[in-house]
Amino acid sequence: MKPPYKITDKILMLVASISEKIGEINANHLYKPTTELRKKNQIKTIQSSLEIEGNTLTEEQITALLENKRVIAPAKDILEVQNAIKVYDDLKIFDPKKIKDLQLAHSILMKDLVSSAGKFRTTNVGIVKGSQVEHLAPGGSMIKGLMNDLFIYLKNDNDLILIKSCVFHYEFEFIHPFIDGNGRMGRLWQTLILMQQYPVFEYLPVESLIKQNQQEYYNKLSESDKMGQSTPFIEFMLGIILESLKHVLQSQNINLSxxxxxxxxxxxxxxxxxxxxxxxxxxxxxxxxxxxxxxxxxxxxxxxxxxxxxxxxxxxxxx
Incomplete structure (x- = not known):
């Protein structure tokens, strides 16, 4: 079954603007930045995605870990970063349309952090913010079927990849298929989906803009939950993508050597x-x-x- 959402005027306007920016990036050959800038963007992506989940490491500390230097920080935070570095170093080995690849990525990302790394949950969970249950995820017995449906939509639906990637991201967070690590996996998988058609997304630090708008990110997930459709979240994520592309054009539109x-x-x-x-x-x-x-x-x-x-x-x- 196709996930529920509406194509609004705002979504159409954002898709048109994003397509225009991607055209400019391709024309200026900014879709594959220099090695130094790629490394910087990867560090920014990892730091932002993990900080959203409560990780304390700075960009400088992540850089040190990449260079095999000693870092003084909580062991769990260091392990989260080391696992994320492995996943982002090998992004191209994952096929975003394969459930097994999603589970493989999760097993690397959450290795030694949870006992069920790479396995869908079979228990029931609720997401608690403060003293309130923010989101009651579907029951553990439904996960396999819901994830199969979501991947069928991803593979077979004719909607634009820009829209499908946002829908997938929202539905993934709603289903909450793993015991832990769903936030970072949802953001990672949207990047992978987009990379298949637009190589620039491999090097685009979308995560850092989500981090800057973290409260709105959660608000749009919640608003979509209440509406029973992902439309508000699609609009939000397309806006984030557009801003990321504008940033690339502003910061990288320099003379290539x-x-x-x-x-x-x-x-x-x-x-x-x-x-x-x-x-x-x-x-x-x-x-x-x-x-x-x-x-x-x-x-x-x-x-x-x-x-x-x-x-x-x-x-x-x-x-």
Whole structure:
């Protein structure tokens, strides 16, 4: 059964704006930032997602753990970060449309933190905030069926992936399939779903914006619960995604280095032969002389093989 939600004018407007921003990012080749920026965004993502769940480690401490340095902090917090680093390092091994991969990711994320890591709960749970039960999750006996239905929706429904990823995130939190770790898993899986169509989401620190709007995040989950449909949560998450993309354009719209451009070109061209004109098509904000300098540098560095002369000059990446 398809999860209940409505496509509102706001959702359509946000989807259009997001598509526009993704187009700009692709045109400017910002979908794969430099190694340093990728590392920084990964740290920010891990820190924000875990801080939402009460983890105390700072970005500096997570950086130290990544560099195998000693960190003084609660053992549980360190373990949460170490597990998250493993998951985010291997994101591409998971297929977001497979339940087994979801369970595998949870088993890595929650290793030695809960005894049932990677296994759906069979007991009943309620989410308590303060002295009140905020959300009474479906009974343990229903989990397997509900998760199967959710993955059927994810695989077969024709809605846009932007909308489906938000619906999945909400429904996952509503079902609460694991004893612990549902929040971080729901956010991780939305990222994975989006990555399948839009590579930029692998490096987008959406989590840090959720952290900045944490109370509204919980409010929209609660509002959707009360309405019996995920519409408010979809609107909220699309707004967060749009802001994240705007941030990428503002902070990363800098001149790529020669090396950055050459290696981005390599990803696109593979082993095909190409001309300077083809190269310029990929980097519309550089001049023809800059393109020539880039290509000469790559030939000198033994990255490219050059053949032909003048207008007939072609280039090919070495294997």
């Amino acid at each position: 020669t090396k950055d451009r050459i290696f981005l070109c390599k990803e696109k061209m593979g082993d095909k032969k190409f001309s300077r004109k083809d190269y310029l098509q990929n980097f519309k904000n550089i001049s023809a002389p800059t393109a020539s300098r880039d290509l000469k540098w790559a030939v000198d560095e033994n990255i490219l093989i050059k053949s032909g002369e003048q207008r007939l000059t072609e280039y090919q990446f070495k294997e």
